[in-house]
Amino acid sequence: MTAYDDLMAHTRETQALAQVMGRLGWDQETMMPRGAAPQRGEEMAALEGVLHARRTDPKIGEWLDTIASDTLDDVGRANLRHIRRSYDRSSKVPAALAARIARVTSEAQGTWAEARAEDDFAAFAPTLSEVLSLKREEGQALATGGDVYDAMLQDYEPGTTGAELEAMFGAMRPGLTELRAAVREADAPPKLEGAFDEGAQMKLTRQLARTFGYDMSHGRVDKAVHPFSSGSGLDVRITTRTNEHDPFNCFYSTIHEVGHAAYEQGIDREYLLTPLGSGVSMGVHESQSRIYENQLGRSAAFTGWLYTQMTDAFGDFGVADAETFYRIANRVSDGFIRTEADELQYNLHVLMRFDLERALVSHDLQVQDLEAAWNDRFEADFGFAVDKSSNGVLQDVHWSVGLIGYFPTYSLGNVYAGCLNEALRKAVPAVDEDLAKGDTTAATGWLRSNVQTHGGLFEPREVVKNACGFEPSEAPLMSYLNSKFSAIYRL
Amino acid sequence: MTAYDDLMAHTRETQALAQVMGRLGWDQETMMPRGAAPQRGEEMAALEGVLHARRTDPKIGEWLDTIASDTLDDVGRANLRHIRRSYDRSSKVPAALAARIARVTSEAQGTWAEARAEDDFAAFAPTLSEVLSLKREEGQALATGGDVYDAMLQDYEPGTTGAELEAMFGAMRPGLTELRAAVREADAPPKLEGAFDEGAQMKLTRQLARTFGYDMSHGRVDKAVHPFSSGSGLDVRITTRTNEHDPFNCFYSTIHEVGHAAYEQGIDREYLLTPLGSGVSMGVHESQSRIYENQLGRSAAFTGWLYTQMTDAFGDFGVADAETFYRIANRVSDGFIRTEADELQYNLHVLMRFDLERALVSHDLQVQDLEAAWNDRFEADFGFAVDKSSNGVLQDVHWSVGLIGYFPTYSLGNVYAGCLNEALRKAVPAVDEDLAKGDTTAATGWLRSNVQTHGGLFEPREVVKNACGFEPSEAPLMSYLNSKFSAIYRL
Numbered sequence: 016m017t018a019y020d021d022l023m024a025h026t027r028e029t030q031a032l033a034q035v036m037g038r039l040g041w042d043q044e045t046m047m048p049r050g051a052a053p054q055r056g057e058e059m060a061a062l063e064g065v066l067h068a069r070r071t072d073p074k075i076g077e078w079l080d081t082i083a084s085d086t087l088d089d090v091g092r093a094n095l096r097h098i099r100r101s102y103d104r105s106s107k108v109p110a111a112l113a114a115r116i117a118r119v120t121s122e123a124q125g126t127w128a129e130a131r132a133e134d135d136f137a138a139f140a141p142t143l144s145e146v147l148s149l150k151r152e153e154g155q156a157l158a159t160g161g162d163v164y165d166a167m168l169q170d171y172e173p174g175t176t177g178a179e180l181e182a183m184f185g186a187m188r189p190g191l192t193e194l195r196a197a198v199r200e201a202d203a204p205p206k207l208e209g210a211f212d213e214g215a216q217m218k219l220t221r222q223l224a225r226t227f228g229y230d231m232s233h234g235r236v237d238k239a240v241h242p243f244s245s246g247s248g249l250d251v252r253i254t255t256r257t258n259e260h261d262p263f264n265c266f267y268s269t270i271h272e273v274g275h276a277a278y279e280q281g282i283d284r285e286y287l288l289t290p291l292g293s294g295v296s297m298g299v300h301e302s303q304s305r306i307y308e309n310q311l312g313r314s315a316a317f318t319g320w321l322y323t324q325m326t327d328a329f330g331d332f333g334v335a336d337a338e339t340f341y342r343i344a345n346r347v348s349d350g351f352i353r354t355e356a357d358e359l360q361y362n363l364h365v366l367m368r369f370d371l372e373r374a375l376v377s378h379d380l381q382v383q384d385l386e387a388a389w390n391d392r393f394e395a396d397f398g399f400a401v402d403k404s405s406n407g408v409l410q411d412v413h414w415s416v417g418l419i420g421y422f423p424t425y426s427l428g429n430v431y432a433g434c435l436n437e438a439l440r441k442a443v444p445a446v447d448e449d450l451a452k453g454d455t456t457a458a459t460g461w462l463r464s465n466v467q468t469h470g471g472l473f474e475p476r477e478v479v480k481n482a483c484g485f486e487p488s489e490a491p492l493m494s495y496l497n498s499k500f501s502a503i504y505r506l
Numbered sequence: 507m508t509a510y511d512d513l514m515a516h517t518r519e520t521q522a523l524a525q526v527m528g529r530l531g532w533d534q535e536t537m538m539p540r541g542a543a544p545q546r547g548e549e550m551a552a553l554e555g556v557l558h559a560r561r562t563d564p565k566i567g568e569w570l571d572t573i574a575s576d577t578l579d580d581v582g583r584a585n586l587r588h589i590r591r592s593y594d595r596s597s598k599v600p601a602a603l604a605a606r607i608a609r610v611t612s613e614a615q616g617t618w619a620e621a622r623a624e625d626d627f628a629a630f631a632p633t634l635s636e637v638l639s640l641k642r643e644e645g646q647a648l649a650t651g652g653d654v655y656d657a658m659l660q661d662y663e664p665g666t667t668g669a670e671l672e673a674m675f676g677a678m679r680p681g682l683t684e685l686r687a688a689v690r691e692a693d694a695p696p697k698l699e700g701a702f703d704e705g706a707q708m709k710l711t712r713q714l715a716r717t718f719g720y721d722m723s724h725g726r727v728d729k730a731v732h733p734f735s736s737g738s739g740l741d742v743r744i745t746t747r748t749n750e751h752d753p754f755n756c757f758y759s760t761i762h763e764v765g766h767a768a769y770e771q772g773i774d775r776e777y778l779l780t781p782l783g784s785g786v787s788m789g790v791h792e793s794q795s796r797i798y799e800n801q802l803g804r805s806a807a808f809t810g811w812l813y814t815q816m817t818d819a820f821g822d823f824g825v826a827d828a829e830t831f832y833r834i835a836n837r838v839s840d841g842f843i844r845t846e847a848d849e850l851q852y853n854l855h856v857l858m859r860f861d862l863e864r865a866l867v868s869h870d871l872q873v874q875d876l877e878a879a880w881n882d883r884f885e886a887d888f889g890f891a892v893d894k895s896s897n898g899v900l901q902d903v904h905w906s907v908g909l910i911g912y913f914p915t916y917s918l919g920n921v922y923a924g925c926l927n928e929a930l931r932k933a934v935p936a937v938d939e940d941l942a943k944g945d946t947t948a949a950t951g952w953l954r955s956n957v958q959t960h961g962g963l964f965e966p967r968e969v970v971k972n973a974c975g976f977e978p979s980e981a982p983l984m985s986y987l988n989s990k991f992s993a994i995y996r997l
């Protein structure tokens with residue numbers, strides 16, 4: 016056994032235990048009896064303790080010092096890159112600070128939930144200040160003199176910077192607000208009306224999952240309050256939800272989560288339980304979920320096929336033809352909530368959060384001014400005013416649990432999806448013909464071969480660039496949104 | 507923090523991780539996608555490694571040496587007793603031997619399954635010899651000069667001995683074979699005929715679980731190939747199975763597993779995630795499952811109520827009255843398989859295995875002679891011959907995975923159930939009146955207060971003795987079986 020072999024054996028066991036932790040999370044949201052929560056908390060804390068000890072084990076440092084990376088192939092070097100990044104991170108953050116962050120964010124989530132229920136930002140502000148201050152301290156430790164927000168970003172999107180995102184998002188915002196304003200003036204498509212049996216929704220949603228290539232022998236579909244995908248390798252489970260009056264919520268949640276799950280399921284099996292065996296970043300992950308959901312799933316071609324499937328499942332549901340159905344599936348509505356936003360407005364939500372959290376971290380914005388800043392920005396970009404905190408600054412859990420630097424990866428994922436969609440349609444010109452028949456194999460196969468299979472082998476931006484053959488930018492997404500919504504809204 | 511506090515904090519985390527392991531086992535049998543098996547194997551192996559390291563941590567020995575047990579209360583002393591027993595066990599068995607046993611038994615299970623499928627005991631014999639030899643070596647290490655089989659028993663039933671069981675089982679065998687022979691000569695009740703909707707079976711089975719006090723807010727009921735109960739404390743899940751033509755299989759599997767689960771759920775919550783927080787032995791556990799299933803669940807009183815529930819659920823199913831229904835639910839049939847055996851014959855299966863495994867351990871019986879010995883004994887006790895190995899010596903998985911000393915706890919559980927039933931009916935004279943109305947609260951409440959709540963506080967035999975007010979023996983069970991089956995078969 017070489018030092019590299021020892022390091023990989025240690026890492027493989029840690030990865031296996033991390034999968035167990037993910038499985039407990041899945042169980043908690045889908046199967047766990049309600050009264051089990053306090054015990055589950057102790058179980059997860061004990062396992063988290065084991066994982067933390069393994070990830071900060073000084074043996075890792077010794078192995079890393081011993082290994083001559085020039086004796087390794089590409090895969091070996093990529094493994095080392097991931098392991099070194101994770102180990103360096105844990106070495107830089109004092110254990111006492113890490114423990115404090117864990118404790119404070121765990122309580123802060125409860126405080127946030129109460130404040131949201133009461134629509135009372137002031138009740139949450141002191142807690143948010145404490146979380147921010149601790150995360151800033153952690154960021155400073157990680158940045159070692161560099162930009163603190165950039166250091167925070169590395170947890171979610173290694174290799175990206177605040178400046179790069181600022182340029183990208185700055186280029187998107189005027190076009191998005193302009194398109195949004197134009198759409199708001201135009202005639203809207205009708206809304207979907209009526210009731211859709213929830214059992215039939217689940218049946219069709221499982222069919223949609225299979226249609227998008229989800230491998231049921233290595234996964235399963237259950238219901239949960241908030242849809243998610245969980246696990247890597249041979250066991251990647253998704254959840255969805257049903258609402259009798261909103262079948263699109265079920266179907267597009269499923270297709271979105273299948274995008275995440277297909278990424279995990281599509282990774283080269285050689286990388287199982289290694290650092291290369293899961294999606295490389297939040298942004299690239301979101302690019303897969305969003306291209307499945309939007310560029311493929313909400314295309315005129317695919318909605319045409321979905322229209323016939325829904326007619327088969329539910330009978331006549333009051334929509335005259337496939338074109339009207341396509342317009343309904345892409346309807347732009349006023350709304351306060353990010354997670355319910357349509358393709359056009361979604362990024363405006365994210366861009367706002369990115370600017371606000373960056374200003375908070377740099378002290379350019381104080382926590383006590385955050386709600387006013389949120390509300391001003393919202394009205395400027397969306398054209399109407401926030402009515403209450405739960406529809407505004409208190410809507411998302413992220414900041415309360417210390418996820419700072421996470422929001423921008425949502426829009427980066429959309430940008431990457433725009434790039435990949437452009438490249439895919441050049442590489443596979445018959446995509447729409449196939450989608451119109453409910454056949455996604457050419458599209459999802461191209462994504463698997465060009466993105467998913469690589470797992471963590473390349474850096475995030477690199478994998479998108481290699482797949483596309485050009486430097487990723489916001490231009491393809493903006494051009495796609497402009498042409499799509501101009502057509503739907505007859506601008 | 508005293509040494510006792512440190513020891514208990516360590517133990518509590520280990521118990522929490524052990525619960526996680528149990529949850530993975532549950533998931534594997536109920537929810538896991540088929541293709542996930544290889545990854546799950548690695549996950550469980552990694553967690554087993556963590557558990558093993560924690561259980562053999564030399565710090566435990568240091569804490570145990572430091573603690574003055576006379577400063578502790580009853581609960582503290584009971585905790586120490588359990589921790590010391592487990593630590594001593596792991597200290598006595600060399601790590602290399604433990605690892606070898608884990609590896610060999612894991613492979614032996616596959617060899618056994620193949621041999622069973624081929625009805626070929628000779629193909630399994632060399633593997634069984636190897637398992638036996640390793641387990642004997644382990645038993646010798648544990649026995650430190652004492653009886654090897656007695657040492658093996660301690661893993662499942664602390665405090666019992668082979669000699670004690672031999673006396674008990676020896677006193678049962680003639681009565682059981684005689685009663686069985688008489689029943690075989692008598693007119694048998696009819697069999698249940700027809701089809702019973704499996705969805706309706708599951709609905710009624712959930713109602714039965716609740717009727718027997720199963721707490722659904724700390725558990726759930728799912729289907730699995732082999733019914734089991736899993737978990738302790740706040741999350742105790744059970745499984746059952748359905749067969750369109752055999753609803754009793756579903757209902758009595760459920761009631762049996764509810765007996766196990768009610769034990770775990772009924773333990774004093776103060777003991778959560780401590781060594782006292784789970785059932786004290788296999789025998790006491792089985793006493794709860796069996797008294798729920800048989801002395802309560804198959805009583806004339808309860809089957810009378812079940813008859814009306816089944817009539818409500820399935821309509822007229824061809825059984826004229828409650829008395830006939832009672833006789834059908836207690837029908838004695840010829841059969842080869844222990845797990846399918848009725849209340850009367852079940853112990854004959856177990857007594858045979860006890861004698862055979864004890865003879866194997868002591869070298870009085872050679873593995874190559876095991877099948878012949880099995881078949882002779884079976885014909886002597888049951889009155890007909892084994893037709894093939896899968897119906898005989900190869901039917902149970904236990905020996906292949908190194909469970910030697912486990913079988914007798916099944917019959918010990920039945921003996922304890924007989925004792926508890928006698929004491930219960932004295933303490934709560936109205937049990938049958940209640941059961942006839944589908945009300946088990948007085949009966950299960952008595953068992954909870956007198957047995958279940960204590961968890962691991964007392965030694966196994968002690969908890970039964972305290973509950974009954976007399977020394978446990980086989981007499982109450984034998985008298986119960988004689989009077990019950992003499993009445994049903996009109997002997």
